[in-house]
Amino acid sequence: MHRxxxxxLSCALLLGGCSRQLDRVQVKEFIDRADDAARKRFAPEICxxxxxNFEVHVTFQGHDADEPxxxxxxxxxxxxxxxxxxxxRQYRLERNSISIELAKDRRTAKVTADYIETMPYYExxxxxxxxxxxxHFQVVEILDESLVGIEDGDLxxxxxxxxxxxxxxxxxxxxIPYD
Amino acid sequence: MKALAGPAMxxxxxxxxxxxxxxxxxxxxxxxxLELELAADDDDHTGTCYSLSTVLVANGVFGSATRTWSxxxxxxxxxxxxxxxxxxxxxxxxxxxYQVFTFEKFGEQARLVxxxxxxxxxxxxxENIDRLLEAPHHRRSTPVDRCLEDGGTGYQYPPKK
Numbered sequence: 062m063h064r065x066x067x068x069x070l071s072c073a074l075l076l077g078g079c080s081r082q083l084d085r086v087q088v089k090e091f092i093d094r095a096d097d098a099a100r101k102r103f104a105p106e107i108c109x110x111x112x113x114n115f116e117v118h119v120t121f122q123g124h125d126a127d128e129p130x131x132x133x134x135x136x137x138x139x140x141x142x143x144x145x146x147x148x149x150r151q152y153r154l155e156r157n158s159i160s161i162e163l164a165k166d167r168r169t170a171k172v173t174a175d176y177i178e179t180m181p182y183y184e185x186x187x188x189x190x191x192x193x194x195x196x197h198f199q200v201v202e203i204l205d206e207s208l209v210g211i212e213d214g215d216l217x218x219x220x221x222x223x224x225x226x227x228x229x230x231x232x233x234x235x236x237i238p239y240d
Numbered sequence: 241m242k243a244l245a246g247p248a249m250x251x252x253x254x255x256x257x258x259x260x261x262x263x264x265x266x267x268x269x270x271x272x273x274l275e276l277e278l279a280a281d282d283d284d285h286t287g288t289c290y291s292l293s294t295v296l297v298a299n300g301v302f303g304s305a306t307r308t309w310s311x312x313x314x315x316x317x318x319x320x321x322x323x324x325x326x327x328x329x330x331x332x333x334x335x336x337x338y339q340v341f342t343f344e345k346f347g348e349q350a351r352l353v354x355x356x357x358x359x360x361x362x363x364x365x366x367e368n369i370d371r372l373l374e375a376p377h378h379r380r381s382t383p384v385d386r387c388l389e390d391g392g393t394g395y396q397y398p399p400k401k
Contacts, residue, residue: 119334121333123333125331126333128332129333130333135325137325138325141306186331225333227333
């Protein structure tokens, strides 16, 4: 009886230990899930994939700015911003590349990914009357470097360093369906 | 022995859950701290006739900004920072906009002792007190008991009609 119990316990510990180690497939699936959550623009799902102490640093080169702006966000602020995304009716996120580098202990991984994000550009000095009240789409090329790891048994983003470059294109030149 | 196993397990689970909840809870000042009367920044630290909680509620705790309470000194429950954060989407790109208000208990009052903030936001204490009082004055918020009595007055109280 005791031997059986010990064997079960050993197996559970072994499996538990193994499950805390990451592999590329697992990380890739996680990033796919995170990208899908971003496409849905559903803040609770986007937020759930970020760790408790998640931090993001954004370097953003605006379309007509001389210098990029730098922005640091805690998880709380990031999640609030994710909430404002739900107001968008047209949004497209394309991932062009991804590279995954596992840490030696395989408890974390560094993910580098290139994205192109396209969405309406609402001019800062105008209040849109409807979601369709804009003249340009903004196309933002993003290079994300994220650290992902296990927290409370789940794979989450621990931090992200994001470099974004914005350009504007005419509204007519892009066809993004409403959703 | 077996009879004790069930209750012991239950105790461990309940205890663990309580510790987890306590540790995962965000820090915040006590209700007693929030019920202190907010003081003005004049020489006499005249009471404003509104509790700190009334002022914060009347201001909608500053709209959609994220709010974070923290104690600069974890051993001192009489001094609290309230950080408000948001992102402004200007022509140059997104920028973090923030203000940190430091409140401290003095007797029966809560005094605003420091204000920090991103550029374009006022950090002068008197100016911030005046701004904070606009909403409770406008809404005719409920004053503290002292000011409900006949002749009860305070800084900018009763508000001009």
